[in-house]
Amino acid sequence: MTPEERDRHRKGPVTLRGTQRPERTTDQRLLEEDGPGDWVHSDPWRVMRIQSEFVEGFGALAELGPAISVFGSARLGEDDPTYQCAIEIAAGIVELGYAVITGGGPGIMEAGNRGAKQAGGVSVGLGIELPHEQGMNEYVDLGVDFRYFFARKTMFVKYSSGFVVMPGGLGTLDELFEALCLMQTHKIDMFPVVLVGRAYWQGLLDWLTSAVLDSGTINPGDVDLLRVVDSAEEALEVLREAARR
Template identity: 60%
Template structure:
């Protein structure tokens, strides 16, 4: 890790630099059970900080119009074709009346925020404290920095009418399978999960069918919880149709 990448870090609403940089993140300290029993006295106080993050998220996002959460790799460069798809998606969602929510970082997230901003839509970025510096991208109109992943994940789902995953890494896969699990267990209803980019997602879908389904790890209807497409307009149409179905034929935009 380069020295430059350690020079500053967001910690919730705070920015720390230099000697104030901690050696670990809030999530890491919360989940660490090693060492002394100090956590017995610390964890009850952490609950208040966690509560404050939920309150901040609910307060900032509660009056958003219908929104769609878009995920994809932070490592995607602006000259990558996937970046252009993300930008087109953000624009199409904004033109359909949706706010666009991303993780607020670079790459695909930046592309979707950029498209939404350029189309005159609402561009939202939900950042997270990481052990390496990653600031909110310049196309975020409403940004919130979180300390804890599980609080941030709640915001991604609670205020979304659907979820679109573009090519990405572990973070994208984490959010994808969490969304699928919530739909499968009916914790959320009428929540389309769309995988945009058959060149990237096709192999995963084949594995889900050929391995998970064929060995009885999931049911046949679970495969239908996600849609793989290369068509941005189709992705937006699926989300809008789900909205209309949920709201008795009315598109809530």
């Protein structure tokens, strides 16, 4: 990230630089508990802003068609094998007739958009306001910036026919478990959730199938919502199977 990019703060459709950069994000201000009493008056207006994010997102993506979301770390660059794998998966997703949706940032998100664009498909980025600007990567053809994580997450779920989850951190895990929870509780229809890289994900699977399952806090079928693969071709085969079903 260049110094100019670090100095830029994206706040929904607005870009702020220099002294105009806020110290707190919109999400922080919404969720803080110890704010001044004027929240009684300001929150109704906040609802209008939240509503506008949903309207903008629905409007931008309404005619997108079938899509697959690709998640993964913003910290893994071109020198990481996972980056190239994400490019191959995204290109294969396009060949299957889907658009590719990512978080629009660097790393694995960039690889997903890059693979889609190079394959001639629709490359979508759903960005988010963060304290340290990441910016929309150059391979995004259709980009939507959000202030609120929950509005953005709704778009991922609503417009995706499957999730491909590459190695990633807390943000990636958040999207992964959001989808699993929604499917487990029958809030959404079942769709494929593919974890790429068994060596990376095996520890999580071991924990789910031992401590979590043994405690009775999940059912055996909940773990079956996940498919674990080691290559781009295996990931694409899972998506093909789901499409045939």
